[in-house]
Amino acid sequence: MSFFANKQNLVSDILRRYPTDRKRSAVMPLLREVQNAEGYVSDERIAEIAGIIESTATEVMSVMSFYSTYSSIPTGKYHLQVCMTLSCALAGSDQLWDYLQDKLEISQGEVTSDGLFSLQRVECLGSCGTAPLMQISDAGYAECLTKKRTDALLEELKRRGDGSIPANDTPTPVFVKHIDGRVVQVTSDGQIAGGNA
Amino acid sequence: MPKVIVNDREIEVANGTSALDALFHAGFDVPYFCSNEYLSPVGACRMCLVEAGSPRKNPDGSWMMDDATGQPKLFFFPGTVASCTLAISEGMVIKTTSAPAVKAQAGMMEFTLINHPLDCPTCDKGGACELQDRAYEYGYGEARFEFTRRHADKHHALSDFIVLDKERCIHCKRCVRYFEEIPGEEKLDFIERGGHTYIDSMESEDLAGRNLGNFSGNIGDICPVGALLDNVARFRGRNWEYDCTQTTAMNNADGASIWVDARTGRIERIRAGSNSSVNEIWINDATRYGHEWVDADSRLKTPLVRKNGKLEPASWDEAVAAIKAGLISTDKTKLGVYSSADITLEEGVALEKFAAALGTINVDHFPRLNAALSSVNRPTLDELARADAVIVIGADLYEESGTTYLRIEEMLKGVVSDLKYNHGTALADLRLKERMDRKRNKLAVFAPIRVKQMEHAGISEVYAIGGELELLKQLLASKSNSNFETTPAISSAAKLLAGAKNAVIVLGSFALASDAASVLAAAAKLGAKILPIPAAANGAGLEFLNLTPGQNGRTYGQFEGLKTAFISGYAADRPKDLEFLVVHTTQLVGAALKADVVLPQASNYEKRGTTVNLEGRFLPVQQAAVNGGESMDLIGAISALADALDVKLEIRGTRSAGRELNTRFGLDFENIPLEGVFPSKKPTAKAAATLRFGGGDVLLTPRMWQEKMLIGSARVRESIGLDNLMLSSTDASKFGVKDGEKLEVNVNGQDRTVIARVFNTASVPSLPALEGDVVGSSAVLKVAMAASGDD
Ligand code: SF4
Ligand code: FES
Ligand code: FES
Numbered sequence: 001m002s003f004f005a006n007k008q009n010l011v012s013d014i015l016r017r018y019p020t021d022r023k024r025s026a027v028m029p030l031l032r033e034v035q036n037a038e039g040y041v042s043d044e045r046i047a048e049i050a051g052i053i054e055s056t057a058t059e060v061m062s063v064m065s066f067y068s069t070y071s072s073i074p075t076g077k078y079h080l081q082v083c084m085t086l087s088c089a090l091a092g093s094d095q096l097w098d099y100l101q102d103k104l105e106i107s108q109g110e111v112t113s114d115g116l117f118s119l120q121r122v123e124c125l126g127s128c129g130t131a132p133l134m135q136i137s138d139a140g141y142a143e144c145l146t147k148k149r150t151d152a153l154l155e156e157l158k159r160r161g162d163g164s165i166p167a168n169d170t171p172t173p174v175f176v177k178h179i180d181g182r183v184v185q186v187t188s189d190g191q192i193a194g195g196n197a
Numbered sequence: 198m199p200k201v202i203v204n205d206r207e208i209e210v211a212n213g214t215s216a217l218d219a220l221f222h223a224g225f226d227v228p229y230f231c232s233n234e235y236l237s238p239v240g241a242c243r244m245c246l247v248e249a250g251s252p253r254k255n256p257d258g259s260w261m262m263d264d265a266t267g268q269p270k271l272f273f274f275p276g277t278v279a280s281c282t283l284a285i286s287e288g289m290v291i292k293t294t295s296a297p298a299v300k301a302q303a304g305m306m307e308f309t310l311i312n313h314p315l316d317c318p319t320c321d322k323g324g325a326c327e328l329q330d331r332a333y334e335y336g337y338g339e340a341r342f343e344f345t346r347r348h349a350d351k352h353h354a355l356s357d358f359i360v361l362d363k364e365r366c367i368h369c370k371r372c373v374r375y376f377e378e379i380p381g382e383e384k385l386d387f388i389e390r391g392g393h394t395y396i397d398s399m400e401s402e403d404l405a406g407r408n409l410g411n412f413s414g415n416i417g418d419i420c421p422v423g424a425l426l427d428n429v430a431r432f433r434g435r436n437w438e439y440d441c442t443q444t445t446a447m448n449n450a451d452g453a454s455i456w457v458d459a460r461t462g463r464i465e466r467i468r469a470g471s472n473s474s475v476n477e478i479w480i481n482d483a484t485r486y487g488h489e490w491v492d493a494d495s496r497l498k499t500p501l502v503r504k505n506g507k508l509e510p511a512s513w514d515e516a517v518a519a520i521k522a523g524l525i526s527t528d529k530t531k532l533g534v535y536s537s538a539d540i541t542l543e544e545g546v547a548l549e550k551f552a553a554a555l556g557t558i559n560v561d562h563f564p565r566l567n568a569a570l571s572s573v574n575r576p577t578l579d580e581l582a583r584a585d586a587v588i589v590i591g592a593d594l595y596e597e598s599g600t601t602y603l604r605i606e607e608m609l610k611g612v613v614s615d616l617k618y619n620h621g622t623a624l625a626d627l628r629l630k631e632r633m634d635r636k637r638n639k640l641a642v643f644a645p646i647r648v649k650q651m652e653h654a655g656i657s658e659v660y661a662i663g664g665e666l667e668l669l670k671q672l673l674a675s676k677s678n679s680n681f682e683t684t685p686a687i688s689s690a691a692k693l694l695a696g697a698k699n700a701v702i703v704l705g706s707f708a709l710a711s712d713a714a715s716v717l718a719a720a721a722k723l724g725a726k727i728l729p730i731p732a733a734a735n736g737a738g739l740e741f742l743n744l745t746p747g748q749n750g751r752t753y754g755q756f757e758g759l760k761t762a763f764i765s766g767y768a769a770d771r772p773k774d775l776e777f778l779v780v781h782t783t784q785l786v787g788a789a790l791k792a793d794v795v796l797p798q799a800s801n802y803e804k805r806g807t808t809v810n811l812e813g814r815f816l817p818v819q820q821a822a823v824n825g826g827e828s829m830d831l832i833g834a835i836s837a838l839a840d841a842l843d844v845k846l847e848i849r850g851t852r853s854a855g856r857e858l859n860t861r862f863g864l865d866f867e868n869i870p871l872e873g874v875f876p877s878k879k880p881t882a883k884a885a886a887t888l889r890f891g892g893g894d895v896l897l898t899p900r901m902w903q904e905k906m907l908i909g910s911a912r913v914r915e916s917i918g919l920d921n922l923m924l925s926s927t928d929a930s931k932f933g934v935k936d937g938e939k940l941e942v943n944v945n946g947q948d949r950t951v952i953a954r955v956f957n958t959a960s961v962p963s964l965p966a967l968e969g970d971v972v973g974s975s976a977v978l979k980v981a982m983a984a985s986g987d988d
Contacts, residue, residue: 061397062387
């Protein structure tokens with residue numbers, strides 16, 4: 001089944017933004033439409049987009065796989081994208097990742113049986129000061145994630161179950177403290193940063 | 198020309214030269230991975246780092262001066278820059294050996310090696326690897342990376358012929374750019390990013406099951422590391438164990454340069470050779486992978502003599518005795534002597550002299566056209582690539598001449614890689630860009646079926662089978678009178694021709710098979726250079742010899758009245774009414790099965806000599822270290838025949854054949870240069886009528902893969918699968934067949950199993966020709982039945 005067949009207005013609106021001999025430029029907005037509507041972009045959709053922009057499926061796949069914002073496999077209602085880059089890594093993103101995997105009983109690329117959660121490792125989300133953190137679908141960030149905060153967040157998301165997320169509790173940046181002769185990062189609520197704390 | 202100073206040397210190079218070429222031209226060296234002579238410079242690998250600075254001008258045009266030295270002040274780029282994407286300018290100073298440059302190169306090398314598996318001891322590229330060499334020359338020689346290396350799939354099959362080792366890839370992007378820039382088929386791209394990046398293809402297979410097209414193997418040659426591996430040669434040997442011989446490929450008339458790498462007497466690998474005027478550095482997949490038959494178990498390595506109705510192995514002496522006995526009562530002047538047209542000129546002249554010594558007029562070479570190709574004004578391939586209009590008529594160049602196909606693709610880009618420096622062709626030709634706009638309106642393609650290059654042509658049209666002469670007539674009429682009424686494609690092509698200064702008309706097998714003489718004559722009237730594709734590898738050379746039947750002599754294929762014959766090469770069937778037949782061949786197939794004596798034939802990788810390609814360029818054929826057992830080239834086979842017939846021969850070896858040719862062409866046949874040469878004098882070419890073909894209902898199309906290449910190569914056979922019988926829906930219902938159905942058909946008396954492919958276009962049925970068929974002709978098709986099984 002075609003995705004764009006009955007959306008010709010949308011397609012021509014998107015194509016109009018680019019010169020007629022540069023249709024390939026429309027690859028990103030077209031991918032966005034599919035990702036938003038279906039939660040992921042299947043091979044079939046990739047081929048359809050390649051047809052619209054007169055390119056190859058290989059090129060569409062190349063662009064799509066470059067960005068973690070598109071997924072090539074189905075995602076849950078809450079797609080948890082955990083930052084694994086340097087600042088978050090120092091603040092315990094590895095432990096957070098392991099904790100989420102154990103708790104949700106899924107790993108990267110899987111969806112929980114209730115269809116609510118999926119997990120993905122991503123690179124720097126641009127909020128290093130509130131590490132470790134994750135992005136929840138396209139709805140917002142959950143920051144300074146300790147074990148406790150993570151548990152509370154997951155409970156809340158399960159309760160909602162509709163894709164919405166609680167308002168950001170505007171966490172403040174982390175502090176560095178010396179505890180037992182070690183330098184550790186502590187979040188605003190006094191917890192040692194990292195899911196295992 | 199601008200002056201540039203590289204380290205301590207001052208040189209002059211043309212404007213537009215890259216700093217990389219300038220520094221190589223000056224005799225220096227930097228490591229580089231992503232640049233390649235025929236690809237666009239993109240600055241992807243960051244290895245070619247140098248320090249560079251240039252003087253600047255004041256608004257009034259004078260140089261900004263350095264007060265301290267009184268010289269123009271140099272403005273250096275901050276840090277180091279990639280030299281491959283930097284154009285030189287007047288007075289530029291390039292430092293390749295300064296401390297910052299050396300440190301940057303070594304640092305980049307270390308970075309490139311961070312995730313490299315360093316499994317050189319088990320890597321096919323080991324010993325011939327750009328990364329290995331450059332790491333030795335420019336690296337720190339020591340790894341400081343303490344963490345776990347990236348691990349990824351080491352056996353990712355990109356096609357039947359190419360395996361990708363994802364761990365080894367250094368993301369230079371040569372392979373990705375190759376597909377878009379050279380054959381113009383975007384097949385590969387980077388997937389994911391950063392350290393996870395790998396290359397892959399999502400292009401689904403074409404009908405023949407090939408997802409990377411006819412030119413995929415070239416990416417293995419240009420990959421600077423062992424990431425793209427030749428699946429046919431995989432793990433067959435280490436680079437230093439191979440005997441490498443550069444020679445000319447003889448599977449078609451392109452004259453492409455190849456390296457034949459042999460080990461313990463077997464061909465293990467074929468790579469593209471470099472000939473910047475012919476194939477540049479590209480060959481098609483059949484030229485590369487179609488060699489396994491040479492060392493197949495079924496290869497004939499001794500003569501066979503028929504005893505009590507059975508062919509039995511024999512010595513050459515026994516074979517000579519058997520031929521003597523078989524021909525004892527024959528009239529020598531009636532013996533038929535024939536050879537396929539993929540022999541060397543030396544072999545050809547030996548055959549000519551032999552026929553003359555016998556006094557027979559029954560001599561011929563096959564397949565051949567009924568016209569001399571040298572009778573038209575032919576362009577070189579470089580001229581083709583520089584043409585301002587190319588009209589292809591009746592050719593499927595993708596299959597029949599890969600080099601011509603690629604040089605036309607080059608023409609579409611409008612840039613020929615012809616910048617030459619002390620180090621050879623430019624390594625980073627800044628005129629080449631990724632995704633260049635193609636000049637599609639400079640190319641018109643006409644054929645009786647849809648052919649691949651039509652996808653890239655601004656003008657294309659399918660004409661009725663046999664309609665070449667009419668098409669040429671209309672082109673001429675439309676060219677001289679723009680109001681002439683014809684199809685839009687013909688009138689656009691005529692306009693293109695009329696406005697062009699260096700037009701080339703390429704004529705292929707569909708146009709030439711039945712009556713090349715008339716077609717060439719009609720094309721000559723259009724005032725363009727004409728490139729006819731020969732029917733066989735050395736067709737353009739053998740036409741200069743006396744190898745066509747004399748008056749009332751028997752043409753190959755028209756054997757009525759012949760009592761005895763010698764045939765060298767593949768013949769489909771034993772001619773009827775023959776009393777005695779000697780066949781000289783590499784495999785016991787076709788007529789050889791029914792011969793009285795079979796002589797083992799040396800393959801074209803096992804001989805020395807000369808061949809002439811489609812341009813009329815004389816190219817050397819060199820002997821690779823292949824063990825062909827007791828097989829002999831045609832000169833050897835003729836010597837045996839001459840012994841049996843008590844005929845005295847003037848030519849008994851390649852050397853004496855060369856001497857005979859020297860006098861005819863004014864060339865030193867012992868020393869034909871690898872890039873080829875055009876002779877100073879040319880004997881008049883001979884042409885004679887061929888068998889007329891046509892009138893059938895299926896068009897026999899060219900196929901890159903020759904039937905003999907499938908012998909001993911399960912991989913190739915599997916890869917190309919069964920041939921497709923292409924049908925329009927009307928024809929399909931006429932024959933009562935369905936799309937995808939497996940059929941038993943009979944074409945030209947040969948039974949074949951094919952797959953029906955039905956299209957909703959009005960086009961004649963077409964099927965790839967087999968050896969023995971005349972490519973481009975039409976034949977009678979009998980659909981016997983749908984074969985059982987659905988595999
Ligand atoms: S596979 Fe080879 S040619 Fe292709 S990007 Fe990797 S290293 Fe370069
Ligand atoms: S490292 Fe995680 S947000 Fe920057
Ligand atoms: S950056 Fe690769 S050769 Fe210059």
